[in-house]
Amino acid sequence: DAELKALGQQPTTSNQSEIEAKKADIERRRQEELNNFPYVKDALLQNTLPLIKTRNEAVERTNNNGIKVLTGDFIKNYLKLVVDILVDLKVSEGLELIKLFDNQGRIEINSFTKAINTLSKLGITRVSDMPSFYNNLVNAKYDAEYVDAVKKGTMTREQAMQALEEAGRKDSEAYAELAALEGNKSTTNDEYKLDYLINKTPIKAGVEELFDSNPELANQVYEALGFKGEKIIETAKGSTYRYLPSGKTQRFKKVEGKEYEPQDILTFVPNYEWIKSNNPQWLEKQGLENDTQYTQYLLEKVQGKDKVWIVDSKGKKIETNQDAKIADRLFIAFGKKDGTVEDFIPVSKEPVIGFYTYDSRIHFDEKGERYRDRHLGNKVVKITEGITPQQKQQALQLYSQYLDTIFPDSKVEEMDDNLYNSVLNQLEQENKIDKDCNGVGKLKAEKGLATSF
Secondary structure: OOOHHHHOOOOOOOHHHHHHHHHHHHHHHHHHHHHHOOOOOOOOHOOEEEHHHHHHHHHEEEEOOEEEEEHHHHHHHHHHHHHHHHHHHOOHHHHHHHHHOOOOOEEEEEHHHHHHHEEEEEEEEOOOHHHHHHHHHHHHHHHHHHHHHHHOOOOHHHHHHHHHHHHOOOOOOOOHHHHHHHOOOOOOOOEEEEOOOOOOOOOOHHHHHHHHHHHHHHHHHHOOOOOOOEEEEEEEEOOOOEEOOOOOOEEEEEOEEEOOOOEEEEEEEOOOOHHHHHHHHHHHHHHHOOHHHHHHHHHHHHHHOOEEEOOOOOEOOOOOOHHHOEEEEEEEEEEOOOOOOOEEEEEEOOOOOOOOOEEEEEEOOOOOOOEEEEEEEEEEEEEEEEHHHHHHHHHHHHHHHHHHHHHOOOOOHOOHEEEHHHHHHHHHOOOOOOOOOOOOEEEEEEEHHHHHO
């Protein structure tokens, strides 16, 4: 009966062909539209000037109604250009923003902040953001077709999620929406999900010791969950840094058990010994005679009110890890609010044992004001390729959770390795492990599963 049931759930050849044709059609149209951005040759779209700074370059005038307006090339060629593009793309926010401009391309002073805030919420803070905004808009449009196909019953949830993964859209909102769906109509009524609740699922006593003593089992669980080895950077105080699929980095502070907001860029500042060996004249000029004084100097610069930038050898500001990868050399520059650079130190793109971590991100407040969070961390003490502490924690909780569903009253010491491996094999063979849009494991189990062992 089980074999017949499984056979009945397999898609027919004709249905599979229709699904493959639908996927091919969606992806063909997606690529055609992505390659057809109408403003791709507009040189202005390469400008990285923050839109909020167009206010400083604008010219104030009073219109015929006695209302103060902003005008000038920066307003027309940057701010209004972005709004014009949104209007052409039929984005609702653009259709509202264009009403703030008069027929001469001027905007009321009181409406400027509203325009900046609206654009910031769309992820547009400078003209050069428009190509990526267009790509996101197009991708969302075609991602939604997979969700519609599932809701209409022409494609299963799993098929749609696989198609999005193949298109490199696993981090999309559509993928998250599909992951949240209960599943396709063909799913049996006896099947349900045990949600993986990282903050509510305790680790079964002895499971962590089992993982530590049986690396092969632990690696099988990591693999089943889709956890891949990645570069992990550990500092002297136990904080760890990891690189996210988005290109950003994230810091996990062990002493607080807290994961901080993803940062745009992570670099590594040389220690006192490196500076002493490579540029002792600089230390003498600054009056820094030891490691303590040098560390204090860095902290005062990073935590003070003066400006801090990461720049390349030509002085261009580097604000993301992606830009850092293609830059020739990197420096951390310290300066004044007027942009004057007072000092700089070379920094590394790659982690180096003994170097300090420096990470930062740019964000905007409710008024559209641009801020940079910056953080000087402790020295790097360990660089490894492997599973992050967060991933290990998730795996331990997930495995504990499943053991509790089938052996609720058993203790780890009562179970041998063969039993644990049989549980894992059962999960893999019966496709009991699922993943949500963030790559976090979830379990699928049929009622009465405990009796099948």
